[in-house]
Amino acid sequence: MPSALSRGVANVAERAQLPPSLAISTVIFALRPGHEGCPTLWMPLVRRVREPFRGQWALPGGPLTAAESLEDAARRNLAETTGLAPAYIEQLYAFGGLRRAHRDEVGAQRVVSIVYWALVRADETALAGQTGLAGEQENVAWHPADPAHGGPGTLAFDHREIVDYALWRLRSKIEYAQVAYHLLGEMFTLAQLREVHEAVLGRSLDPANFRRQLKGTPHLEATDHYLEGGRHRPPRLYRYTGPRSL
């Protein structure tokens, strides 16, 4: 939404001198089958229907209005564009590098994006469509997050860099049991935990080595529950006991 000034008063040269405007975007990761059938990290994207970057995929987002907090704006923009309503959402980073403006229209008003992120369970990944405007379905879709797994190599604005930063955070700063808790729910098997590692790292791991390395992992606790199913020896369920914040 352009500000009153950029809409009405300013020409191109004046717009570039305006105070930066603010947008709120969201990076949502979920575990879904990848192109080889293995669980992979996916994210919802929205196709731009106007310039700049018309036709390209972008992160769900929009403006911050006067009457809402940053997190409320993130949730509202996400719900309006995708229909998603994650239980838990957190601030990732504020992006406002100068290159952002240069990759936009020439002389466009600078935009600073405050980005929120969330990890959601597969049962939370239904996108809006039926309830949306006509034609909205084909403009909102899940994509693999990593270009190495079939994700889009380019996105509108600097959104590719923002997603890469979110992937880096996921890979470097967060406990895998915590990621599993967010992506899978309260309880999960060690095989599911390994699949989360593989999805985040983007490569397969040896199951025996993986189980050995899990010894002493903080905040991972065996429960007295077992996964129900048709197997003669149902696997034990584990629980994440650490902090929820990403």
Add this chain to the structure above:
Amino acid sequence: MPSALSRGVANVAERAQLPPSLAISTVIFALRPGHEGCPTLWMPLVRRVREPFRGQWALPGGPLTAAESLEDAARRNLAETTGLAPAYIEQLYAFGGLRRAHRDEVGAQRVVSIVYWALVRADETALAGQTGLAGEQENVAWHPADPAHGGPGTLAFDHREIVDYALWRLRSKIEYAQVAYHLLGEMFTLAQLREVHEAVLGRSLDPANFRRQLKGTPHLEATDHYLEGGRHRPPRLYRYTGPRSL
């Protein structure tokens, strides 16, 4: 700095409807002797010379201009208001809660603050003054960060809450060896590391217990160097080997 619109066109009611404006603030922590002589966390504050909150202490900060990145704006505002130039500065959080506006002037334009933070060594803590404008000295000063150690209980805007959030981050999410690295330099003794713990936690620790708990601390490595000085048994120096990011 008010935007062109808030300066010229808008009345109070219109200003409250403007898109939020952006400010960049900085929280800088350094270790300095506290009111009981023990090392304590201090931060530089700037006294406001105009309304709102005239006469109250505030975090160093200012506007984001069109030609600079968020970090460059943080560094420039910090240097202009205090003369400080930390080697390493990092984004802390973007604050934009609705309560911010209500604690400002009635109907004021909403301000979202992107806050950067840094931990600096004592030899980096000289404030501007001689080079600043006349009268600037008495309006820039170091204060204890925590009200429990003599710090100001109230600050302009929501800056007290921002500092409390930074203290919480320091206490909960960061390794103490990393804090010591930033506050003390490349190498430090275990006694200095304990003083850092005590300054961050705000309470004294038993030296023998502390040494026992340090066993197995990640990213803490004994060096072959010893602190030079007059003692007959100079203490060994340690090094932090983990990531530098806060």
